[in-house]
Amino acid sequence: MAAVIVPLFLAVLAALSGPVVAHGGLANYTVGETWYRGYDPNTPAAEQVGQPWMIQRQWDSIDPIFSVDDKYIACNNPGSPPVSYIPIRAGENITAVYWYWLHPVGPMTVWLASCGHDCNSVDVNEVEWFKIWEAGLLAGPNLAEGVWYQKQFQNWDGEPDLWPVTIPTSLRPGLYMIRHEILSIHIENKPQFYPECANLNITGAATAFPPKEYLKKFPGAYEANDPSIKINVYVPDDVSNYTIPGGPIWDGLVISR
Ligand SMILES: [Cu+2]
Numbered sequence: 333m334a335a336v337i338v339p340l341f342l343a344v345l346a347a348l349s350g351p352v353v354a355h356g357g358l359a360n361y362t363v364g365e366t367w368y369r370g371y372d373p374n375t376p377a378a379e380q381v382g383q384p385w386m387i388q389r390q391w392d393s394i395d396p397i398f399s400v401d402d403k404y405i406a407c408n409n410p411g412s413p414p415v416s417y418i419p420i421r422a423g424e425n426i427t428a429v430y431w432y433w434l435h436p437v438g439p440m441t442v443w444l445a446s447c448g449h450d451c452n453s454v455d456v457n458e459v460e461w462f463k464i465w466e467a468g469l470l471a472g473p474n475l476a477e478g479v480w481y482q483k484q485f486q487n488w489d490g491e492p493d494l495w496p497v498t499i500p501t502s503l504r505p506g507l508y509m510i511r512h513e514i515l516s517i518h519i520e521n522k523p524q525f526y527p528e529c530a531n532l533n534i535t536g537a538a539t540a541f542p543p544k545e546y547l548k549k550f551p552g553a554y555e556a557n558d559p560s561i562k563i564n565v566y567v568p569d570d571v572s573n574y575t576i577p578g579g580p581i582w583d584g585l586v587i588s589r
Contacts, residue, residue, distance in 0.1 A: 355394040357408065358512050358528040360429035360492075361387070363420050370530060377411065386414040388530040389456070389509075396516065396524030400561065406456040406550035407511065407529035413452035414531055422536035423501035428512050430493040435516035435524070436483035437476065437565055439468040439576040442497045443511040443548075444532075446541070451507050451531045460547035461511060463581045465497045472572040475565035482514060499532075500584035502540035508532045511550075515577075520564035542582040553578050 359370040370388030371380055381390055390411030397405050404410065420426055428442075445459035467481030487493050495512070509529050516524040527550075554561055560577045 354434045355396055355524075355526070356430060356433055357391060357394045357526060358428050358430055359388065361418060361530060362427045362429060363418060363424060368418050368530075370528070371414075381412045382415060384415050387416045387418050388414055388528065390414075391528055396526055398522065398524065400523075400525075400554040400556050400558075401551045402525075403457050403551060405525050405527060405554075407509075408527050409456055409529065415452075417451070417507060417531040417533035419533045419535065420499055422499050422503045422505065422534055422538050425496045425498050426510065426532070428495040428497070430485075430495065432488065433482070433486050433493045433514070435514070435518055436486075437480055438482055438515040438517040438523075439466060439480070439560075439574070440482055440485075440495070440515070441466045441513045441576065441578060443513070443578075444499075444503075445509045445511070447507040447509060447531075449507070451509050454509075456509070456529060457550065459509065459549070461550060461553065462542040462546040462548070463578055464500055466576045466578075466581055468576045469572070469574040474569050475563075475571050475574060476569065478572065482516070499534060500540070500582065501536075502538045502584040503534060503536070504539050504541050505534050505536045508534055515561070517561070517563050517565055520566060521562050523561045523563070540584060546579065546582045548578065 359372050361368045368387050371390050373392050389407045389409045391408040441463055442465040443461040443463050445461045447454050469478050469480050471479040485493050510532050511529045514526040554577050558577050560575050
């Protein structure tokens with residue numbers, strides 16, 4: 333489970349030179365001072381799949397997923413699971429590292445799913461995900477021109493875009509997948525989902541786990557006609573509140589069923 337310390341510059345850089353399309357994805361993580369290289373769709377799969385350092389699910393495209401019913405909405409993942417797990421303690425931060433994220437409008441969410449004894453034999457469409465973090469519209473004046481977290485986390489000064497998230501302190505230890513999703517809604521009624529998944533080995537002595545109402549599948553967590561997903565952020569232009577789809581985040585408390 334060796335850490336690779338060389339930053340991996342991502343496909344989005346190549347995409348920037350394209351005339352129209354510019355998307356992106358997540359291919360690096362940090363925990364503390366340790367850098368974990370993930371999958372790079374611009375590097376041959378044979379150099380990455382099965383490598384002992386790989387901690388992220390293979391993904392092959394920086395293009396978005398447009399349908400909530402697309403099975404790739406789980407992990408942008410037509411390919412192979414990784415070999416290794418990022419070690420992390422409950423209560424510790426994991427930071428997702430992007431380069432030059434482009435889109436400014438829409439929510440960002442982070443989900444976990446328990447894998448049982450092995451994340452590499454599970455079906456990413458069958459595991460049960462629970463949301464642990466979300467951020468949407470931070471300030472007005474309206475949906476199109478307001479400050480979204482998605483806009484605020486961008487860095488265009490050569491530094492990477494950093495997205496830190498805390499693993500719930502009360503979560504019971506085990507093998508989990510972590511799923512980062514950026515939902516971009518800058519094109520009217522055509523949502524763009526950008527999910528990627530990695531393996532975590534969460535340690536600690538806590539015992540909590542979210543109750544059933546927090547557990548969702550992808551596809552399944554979202555409705556195509558959710559007004560936060562099928563949305564025109566430009567009309568009307570006086571809306572300054574936004575409900576992040578996918579239900580509430582689990583706050584780490586044990587809730588009696
Ligand atoms: Cu894009």
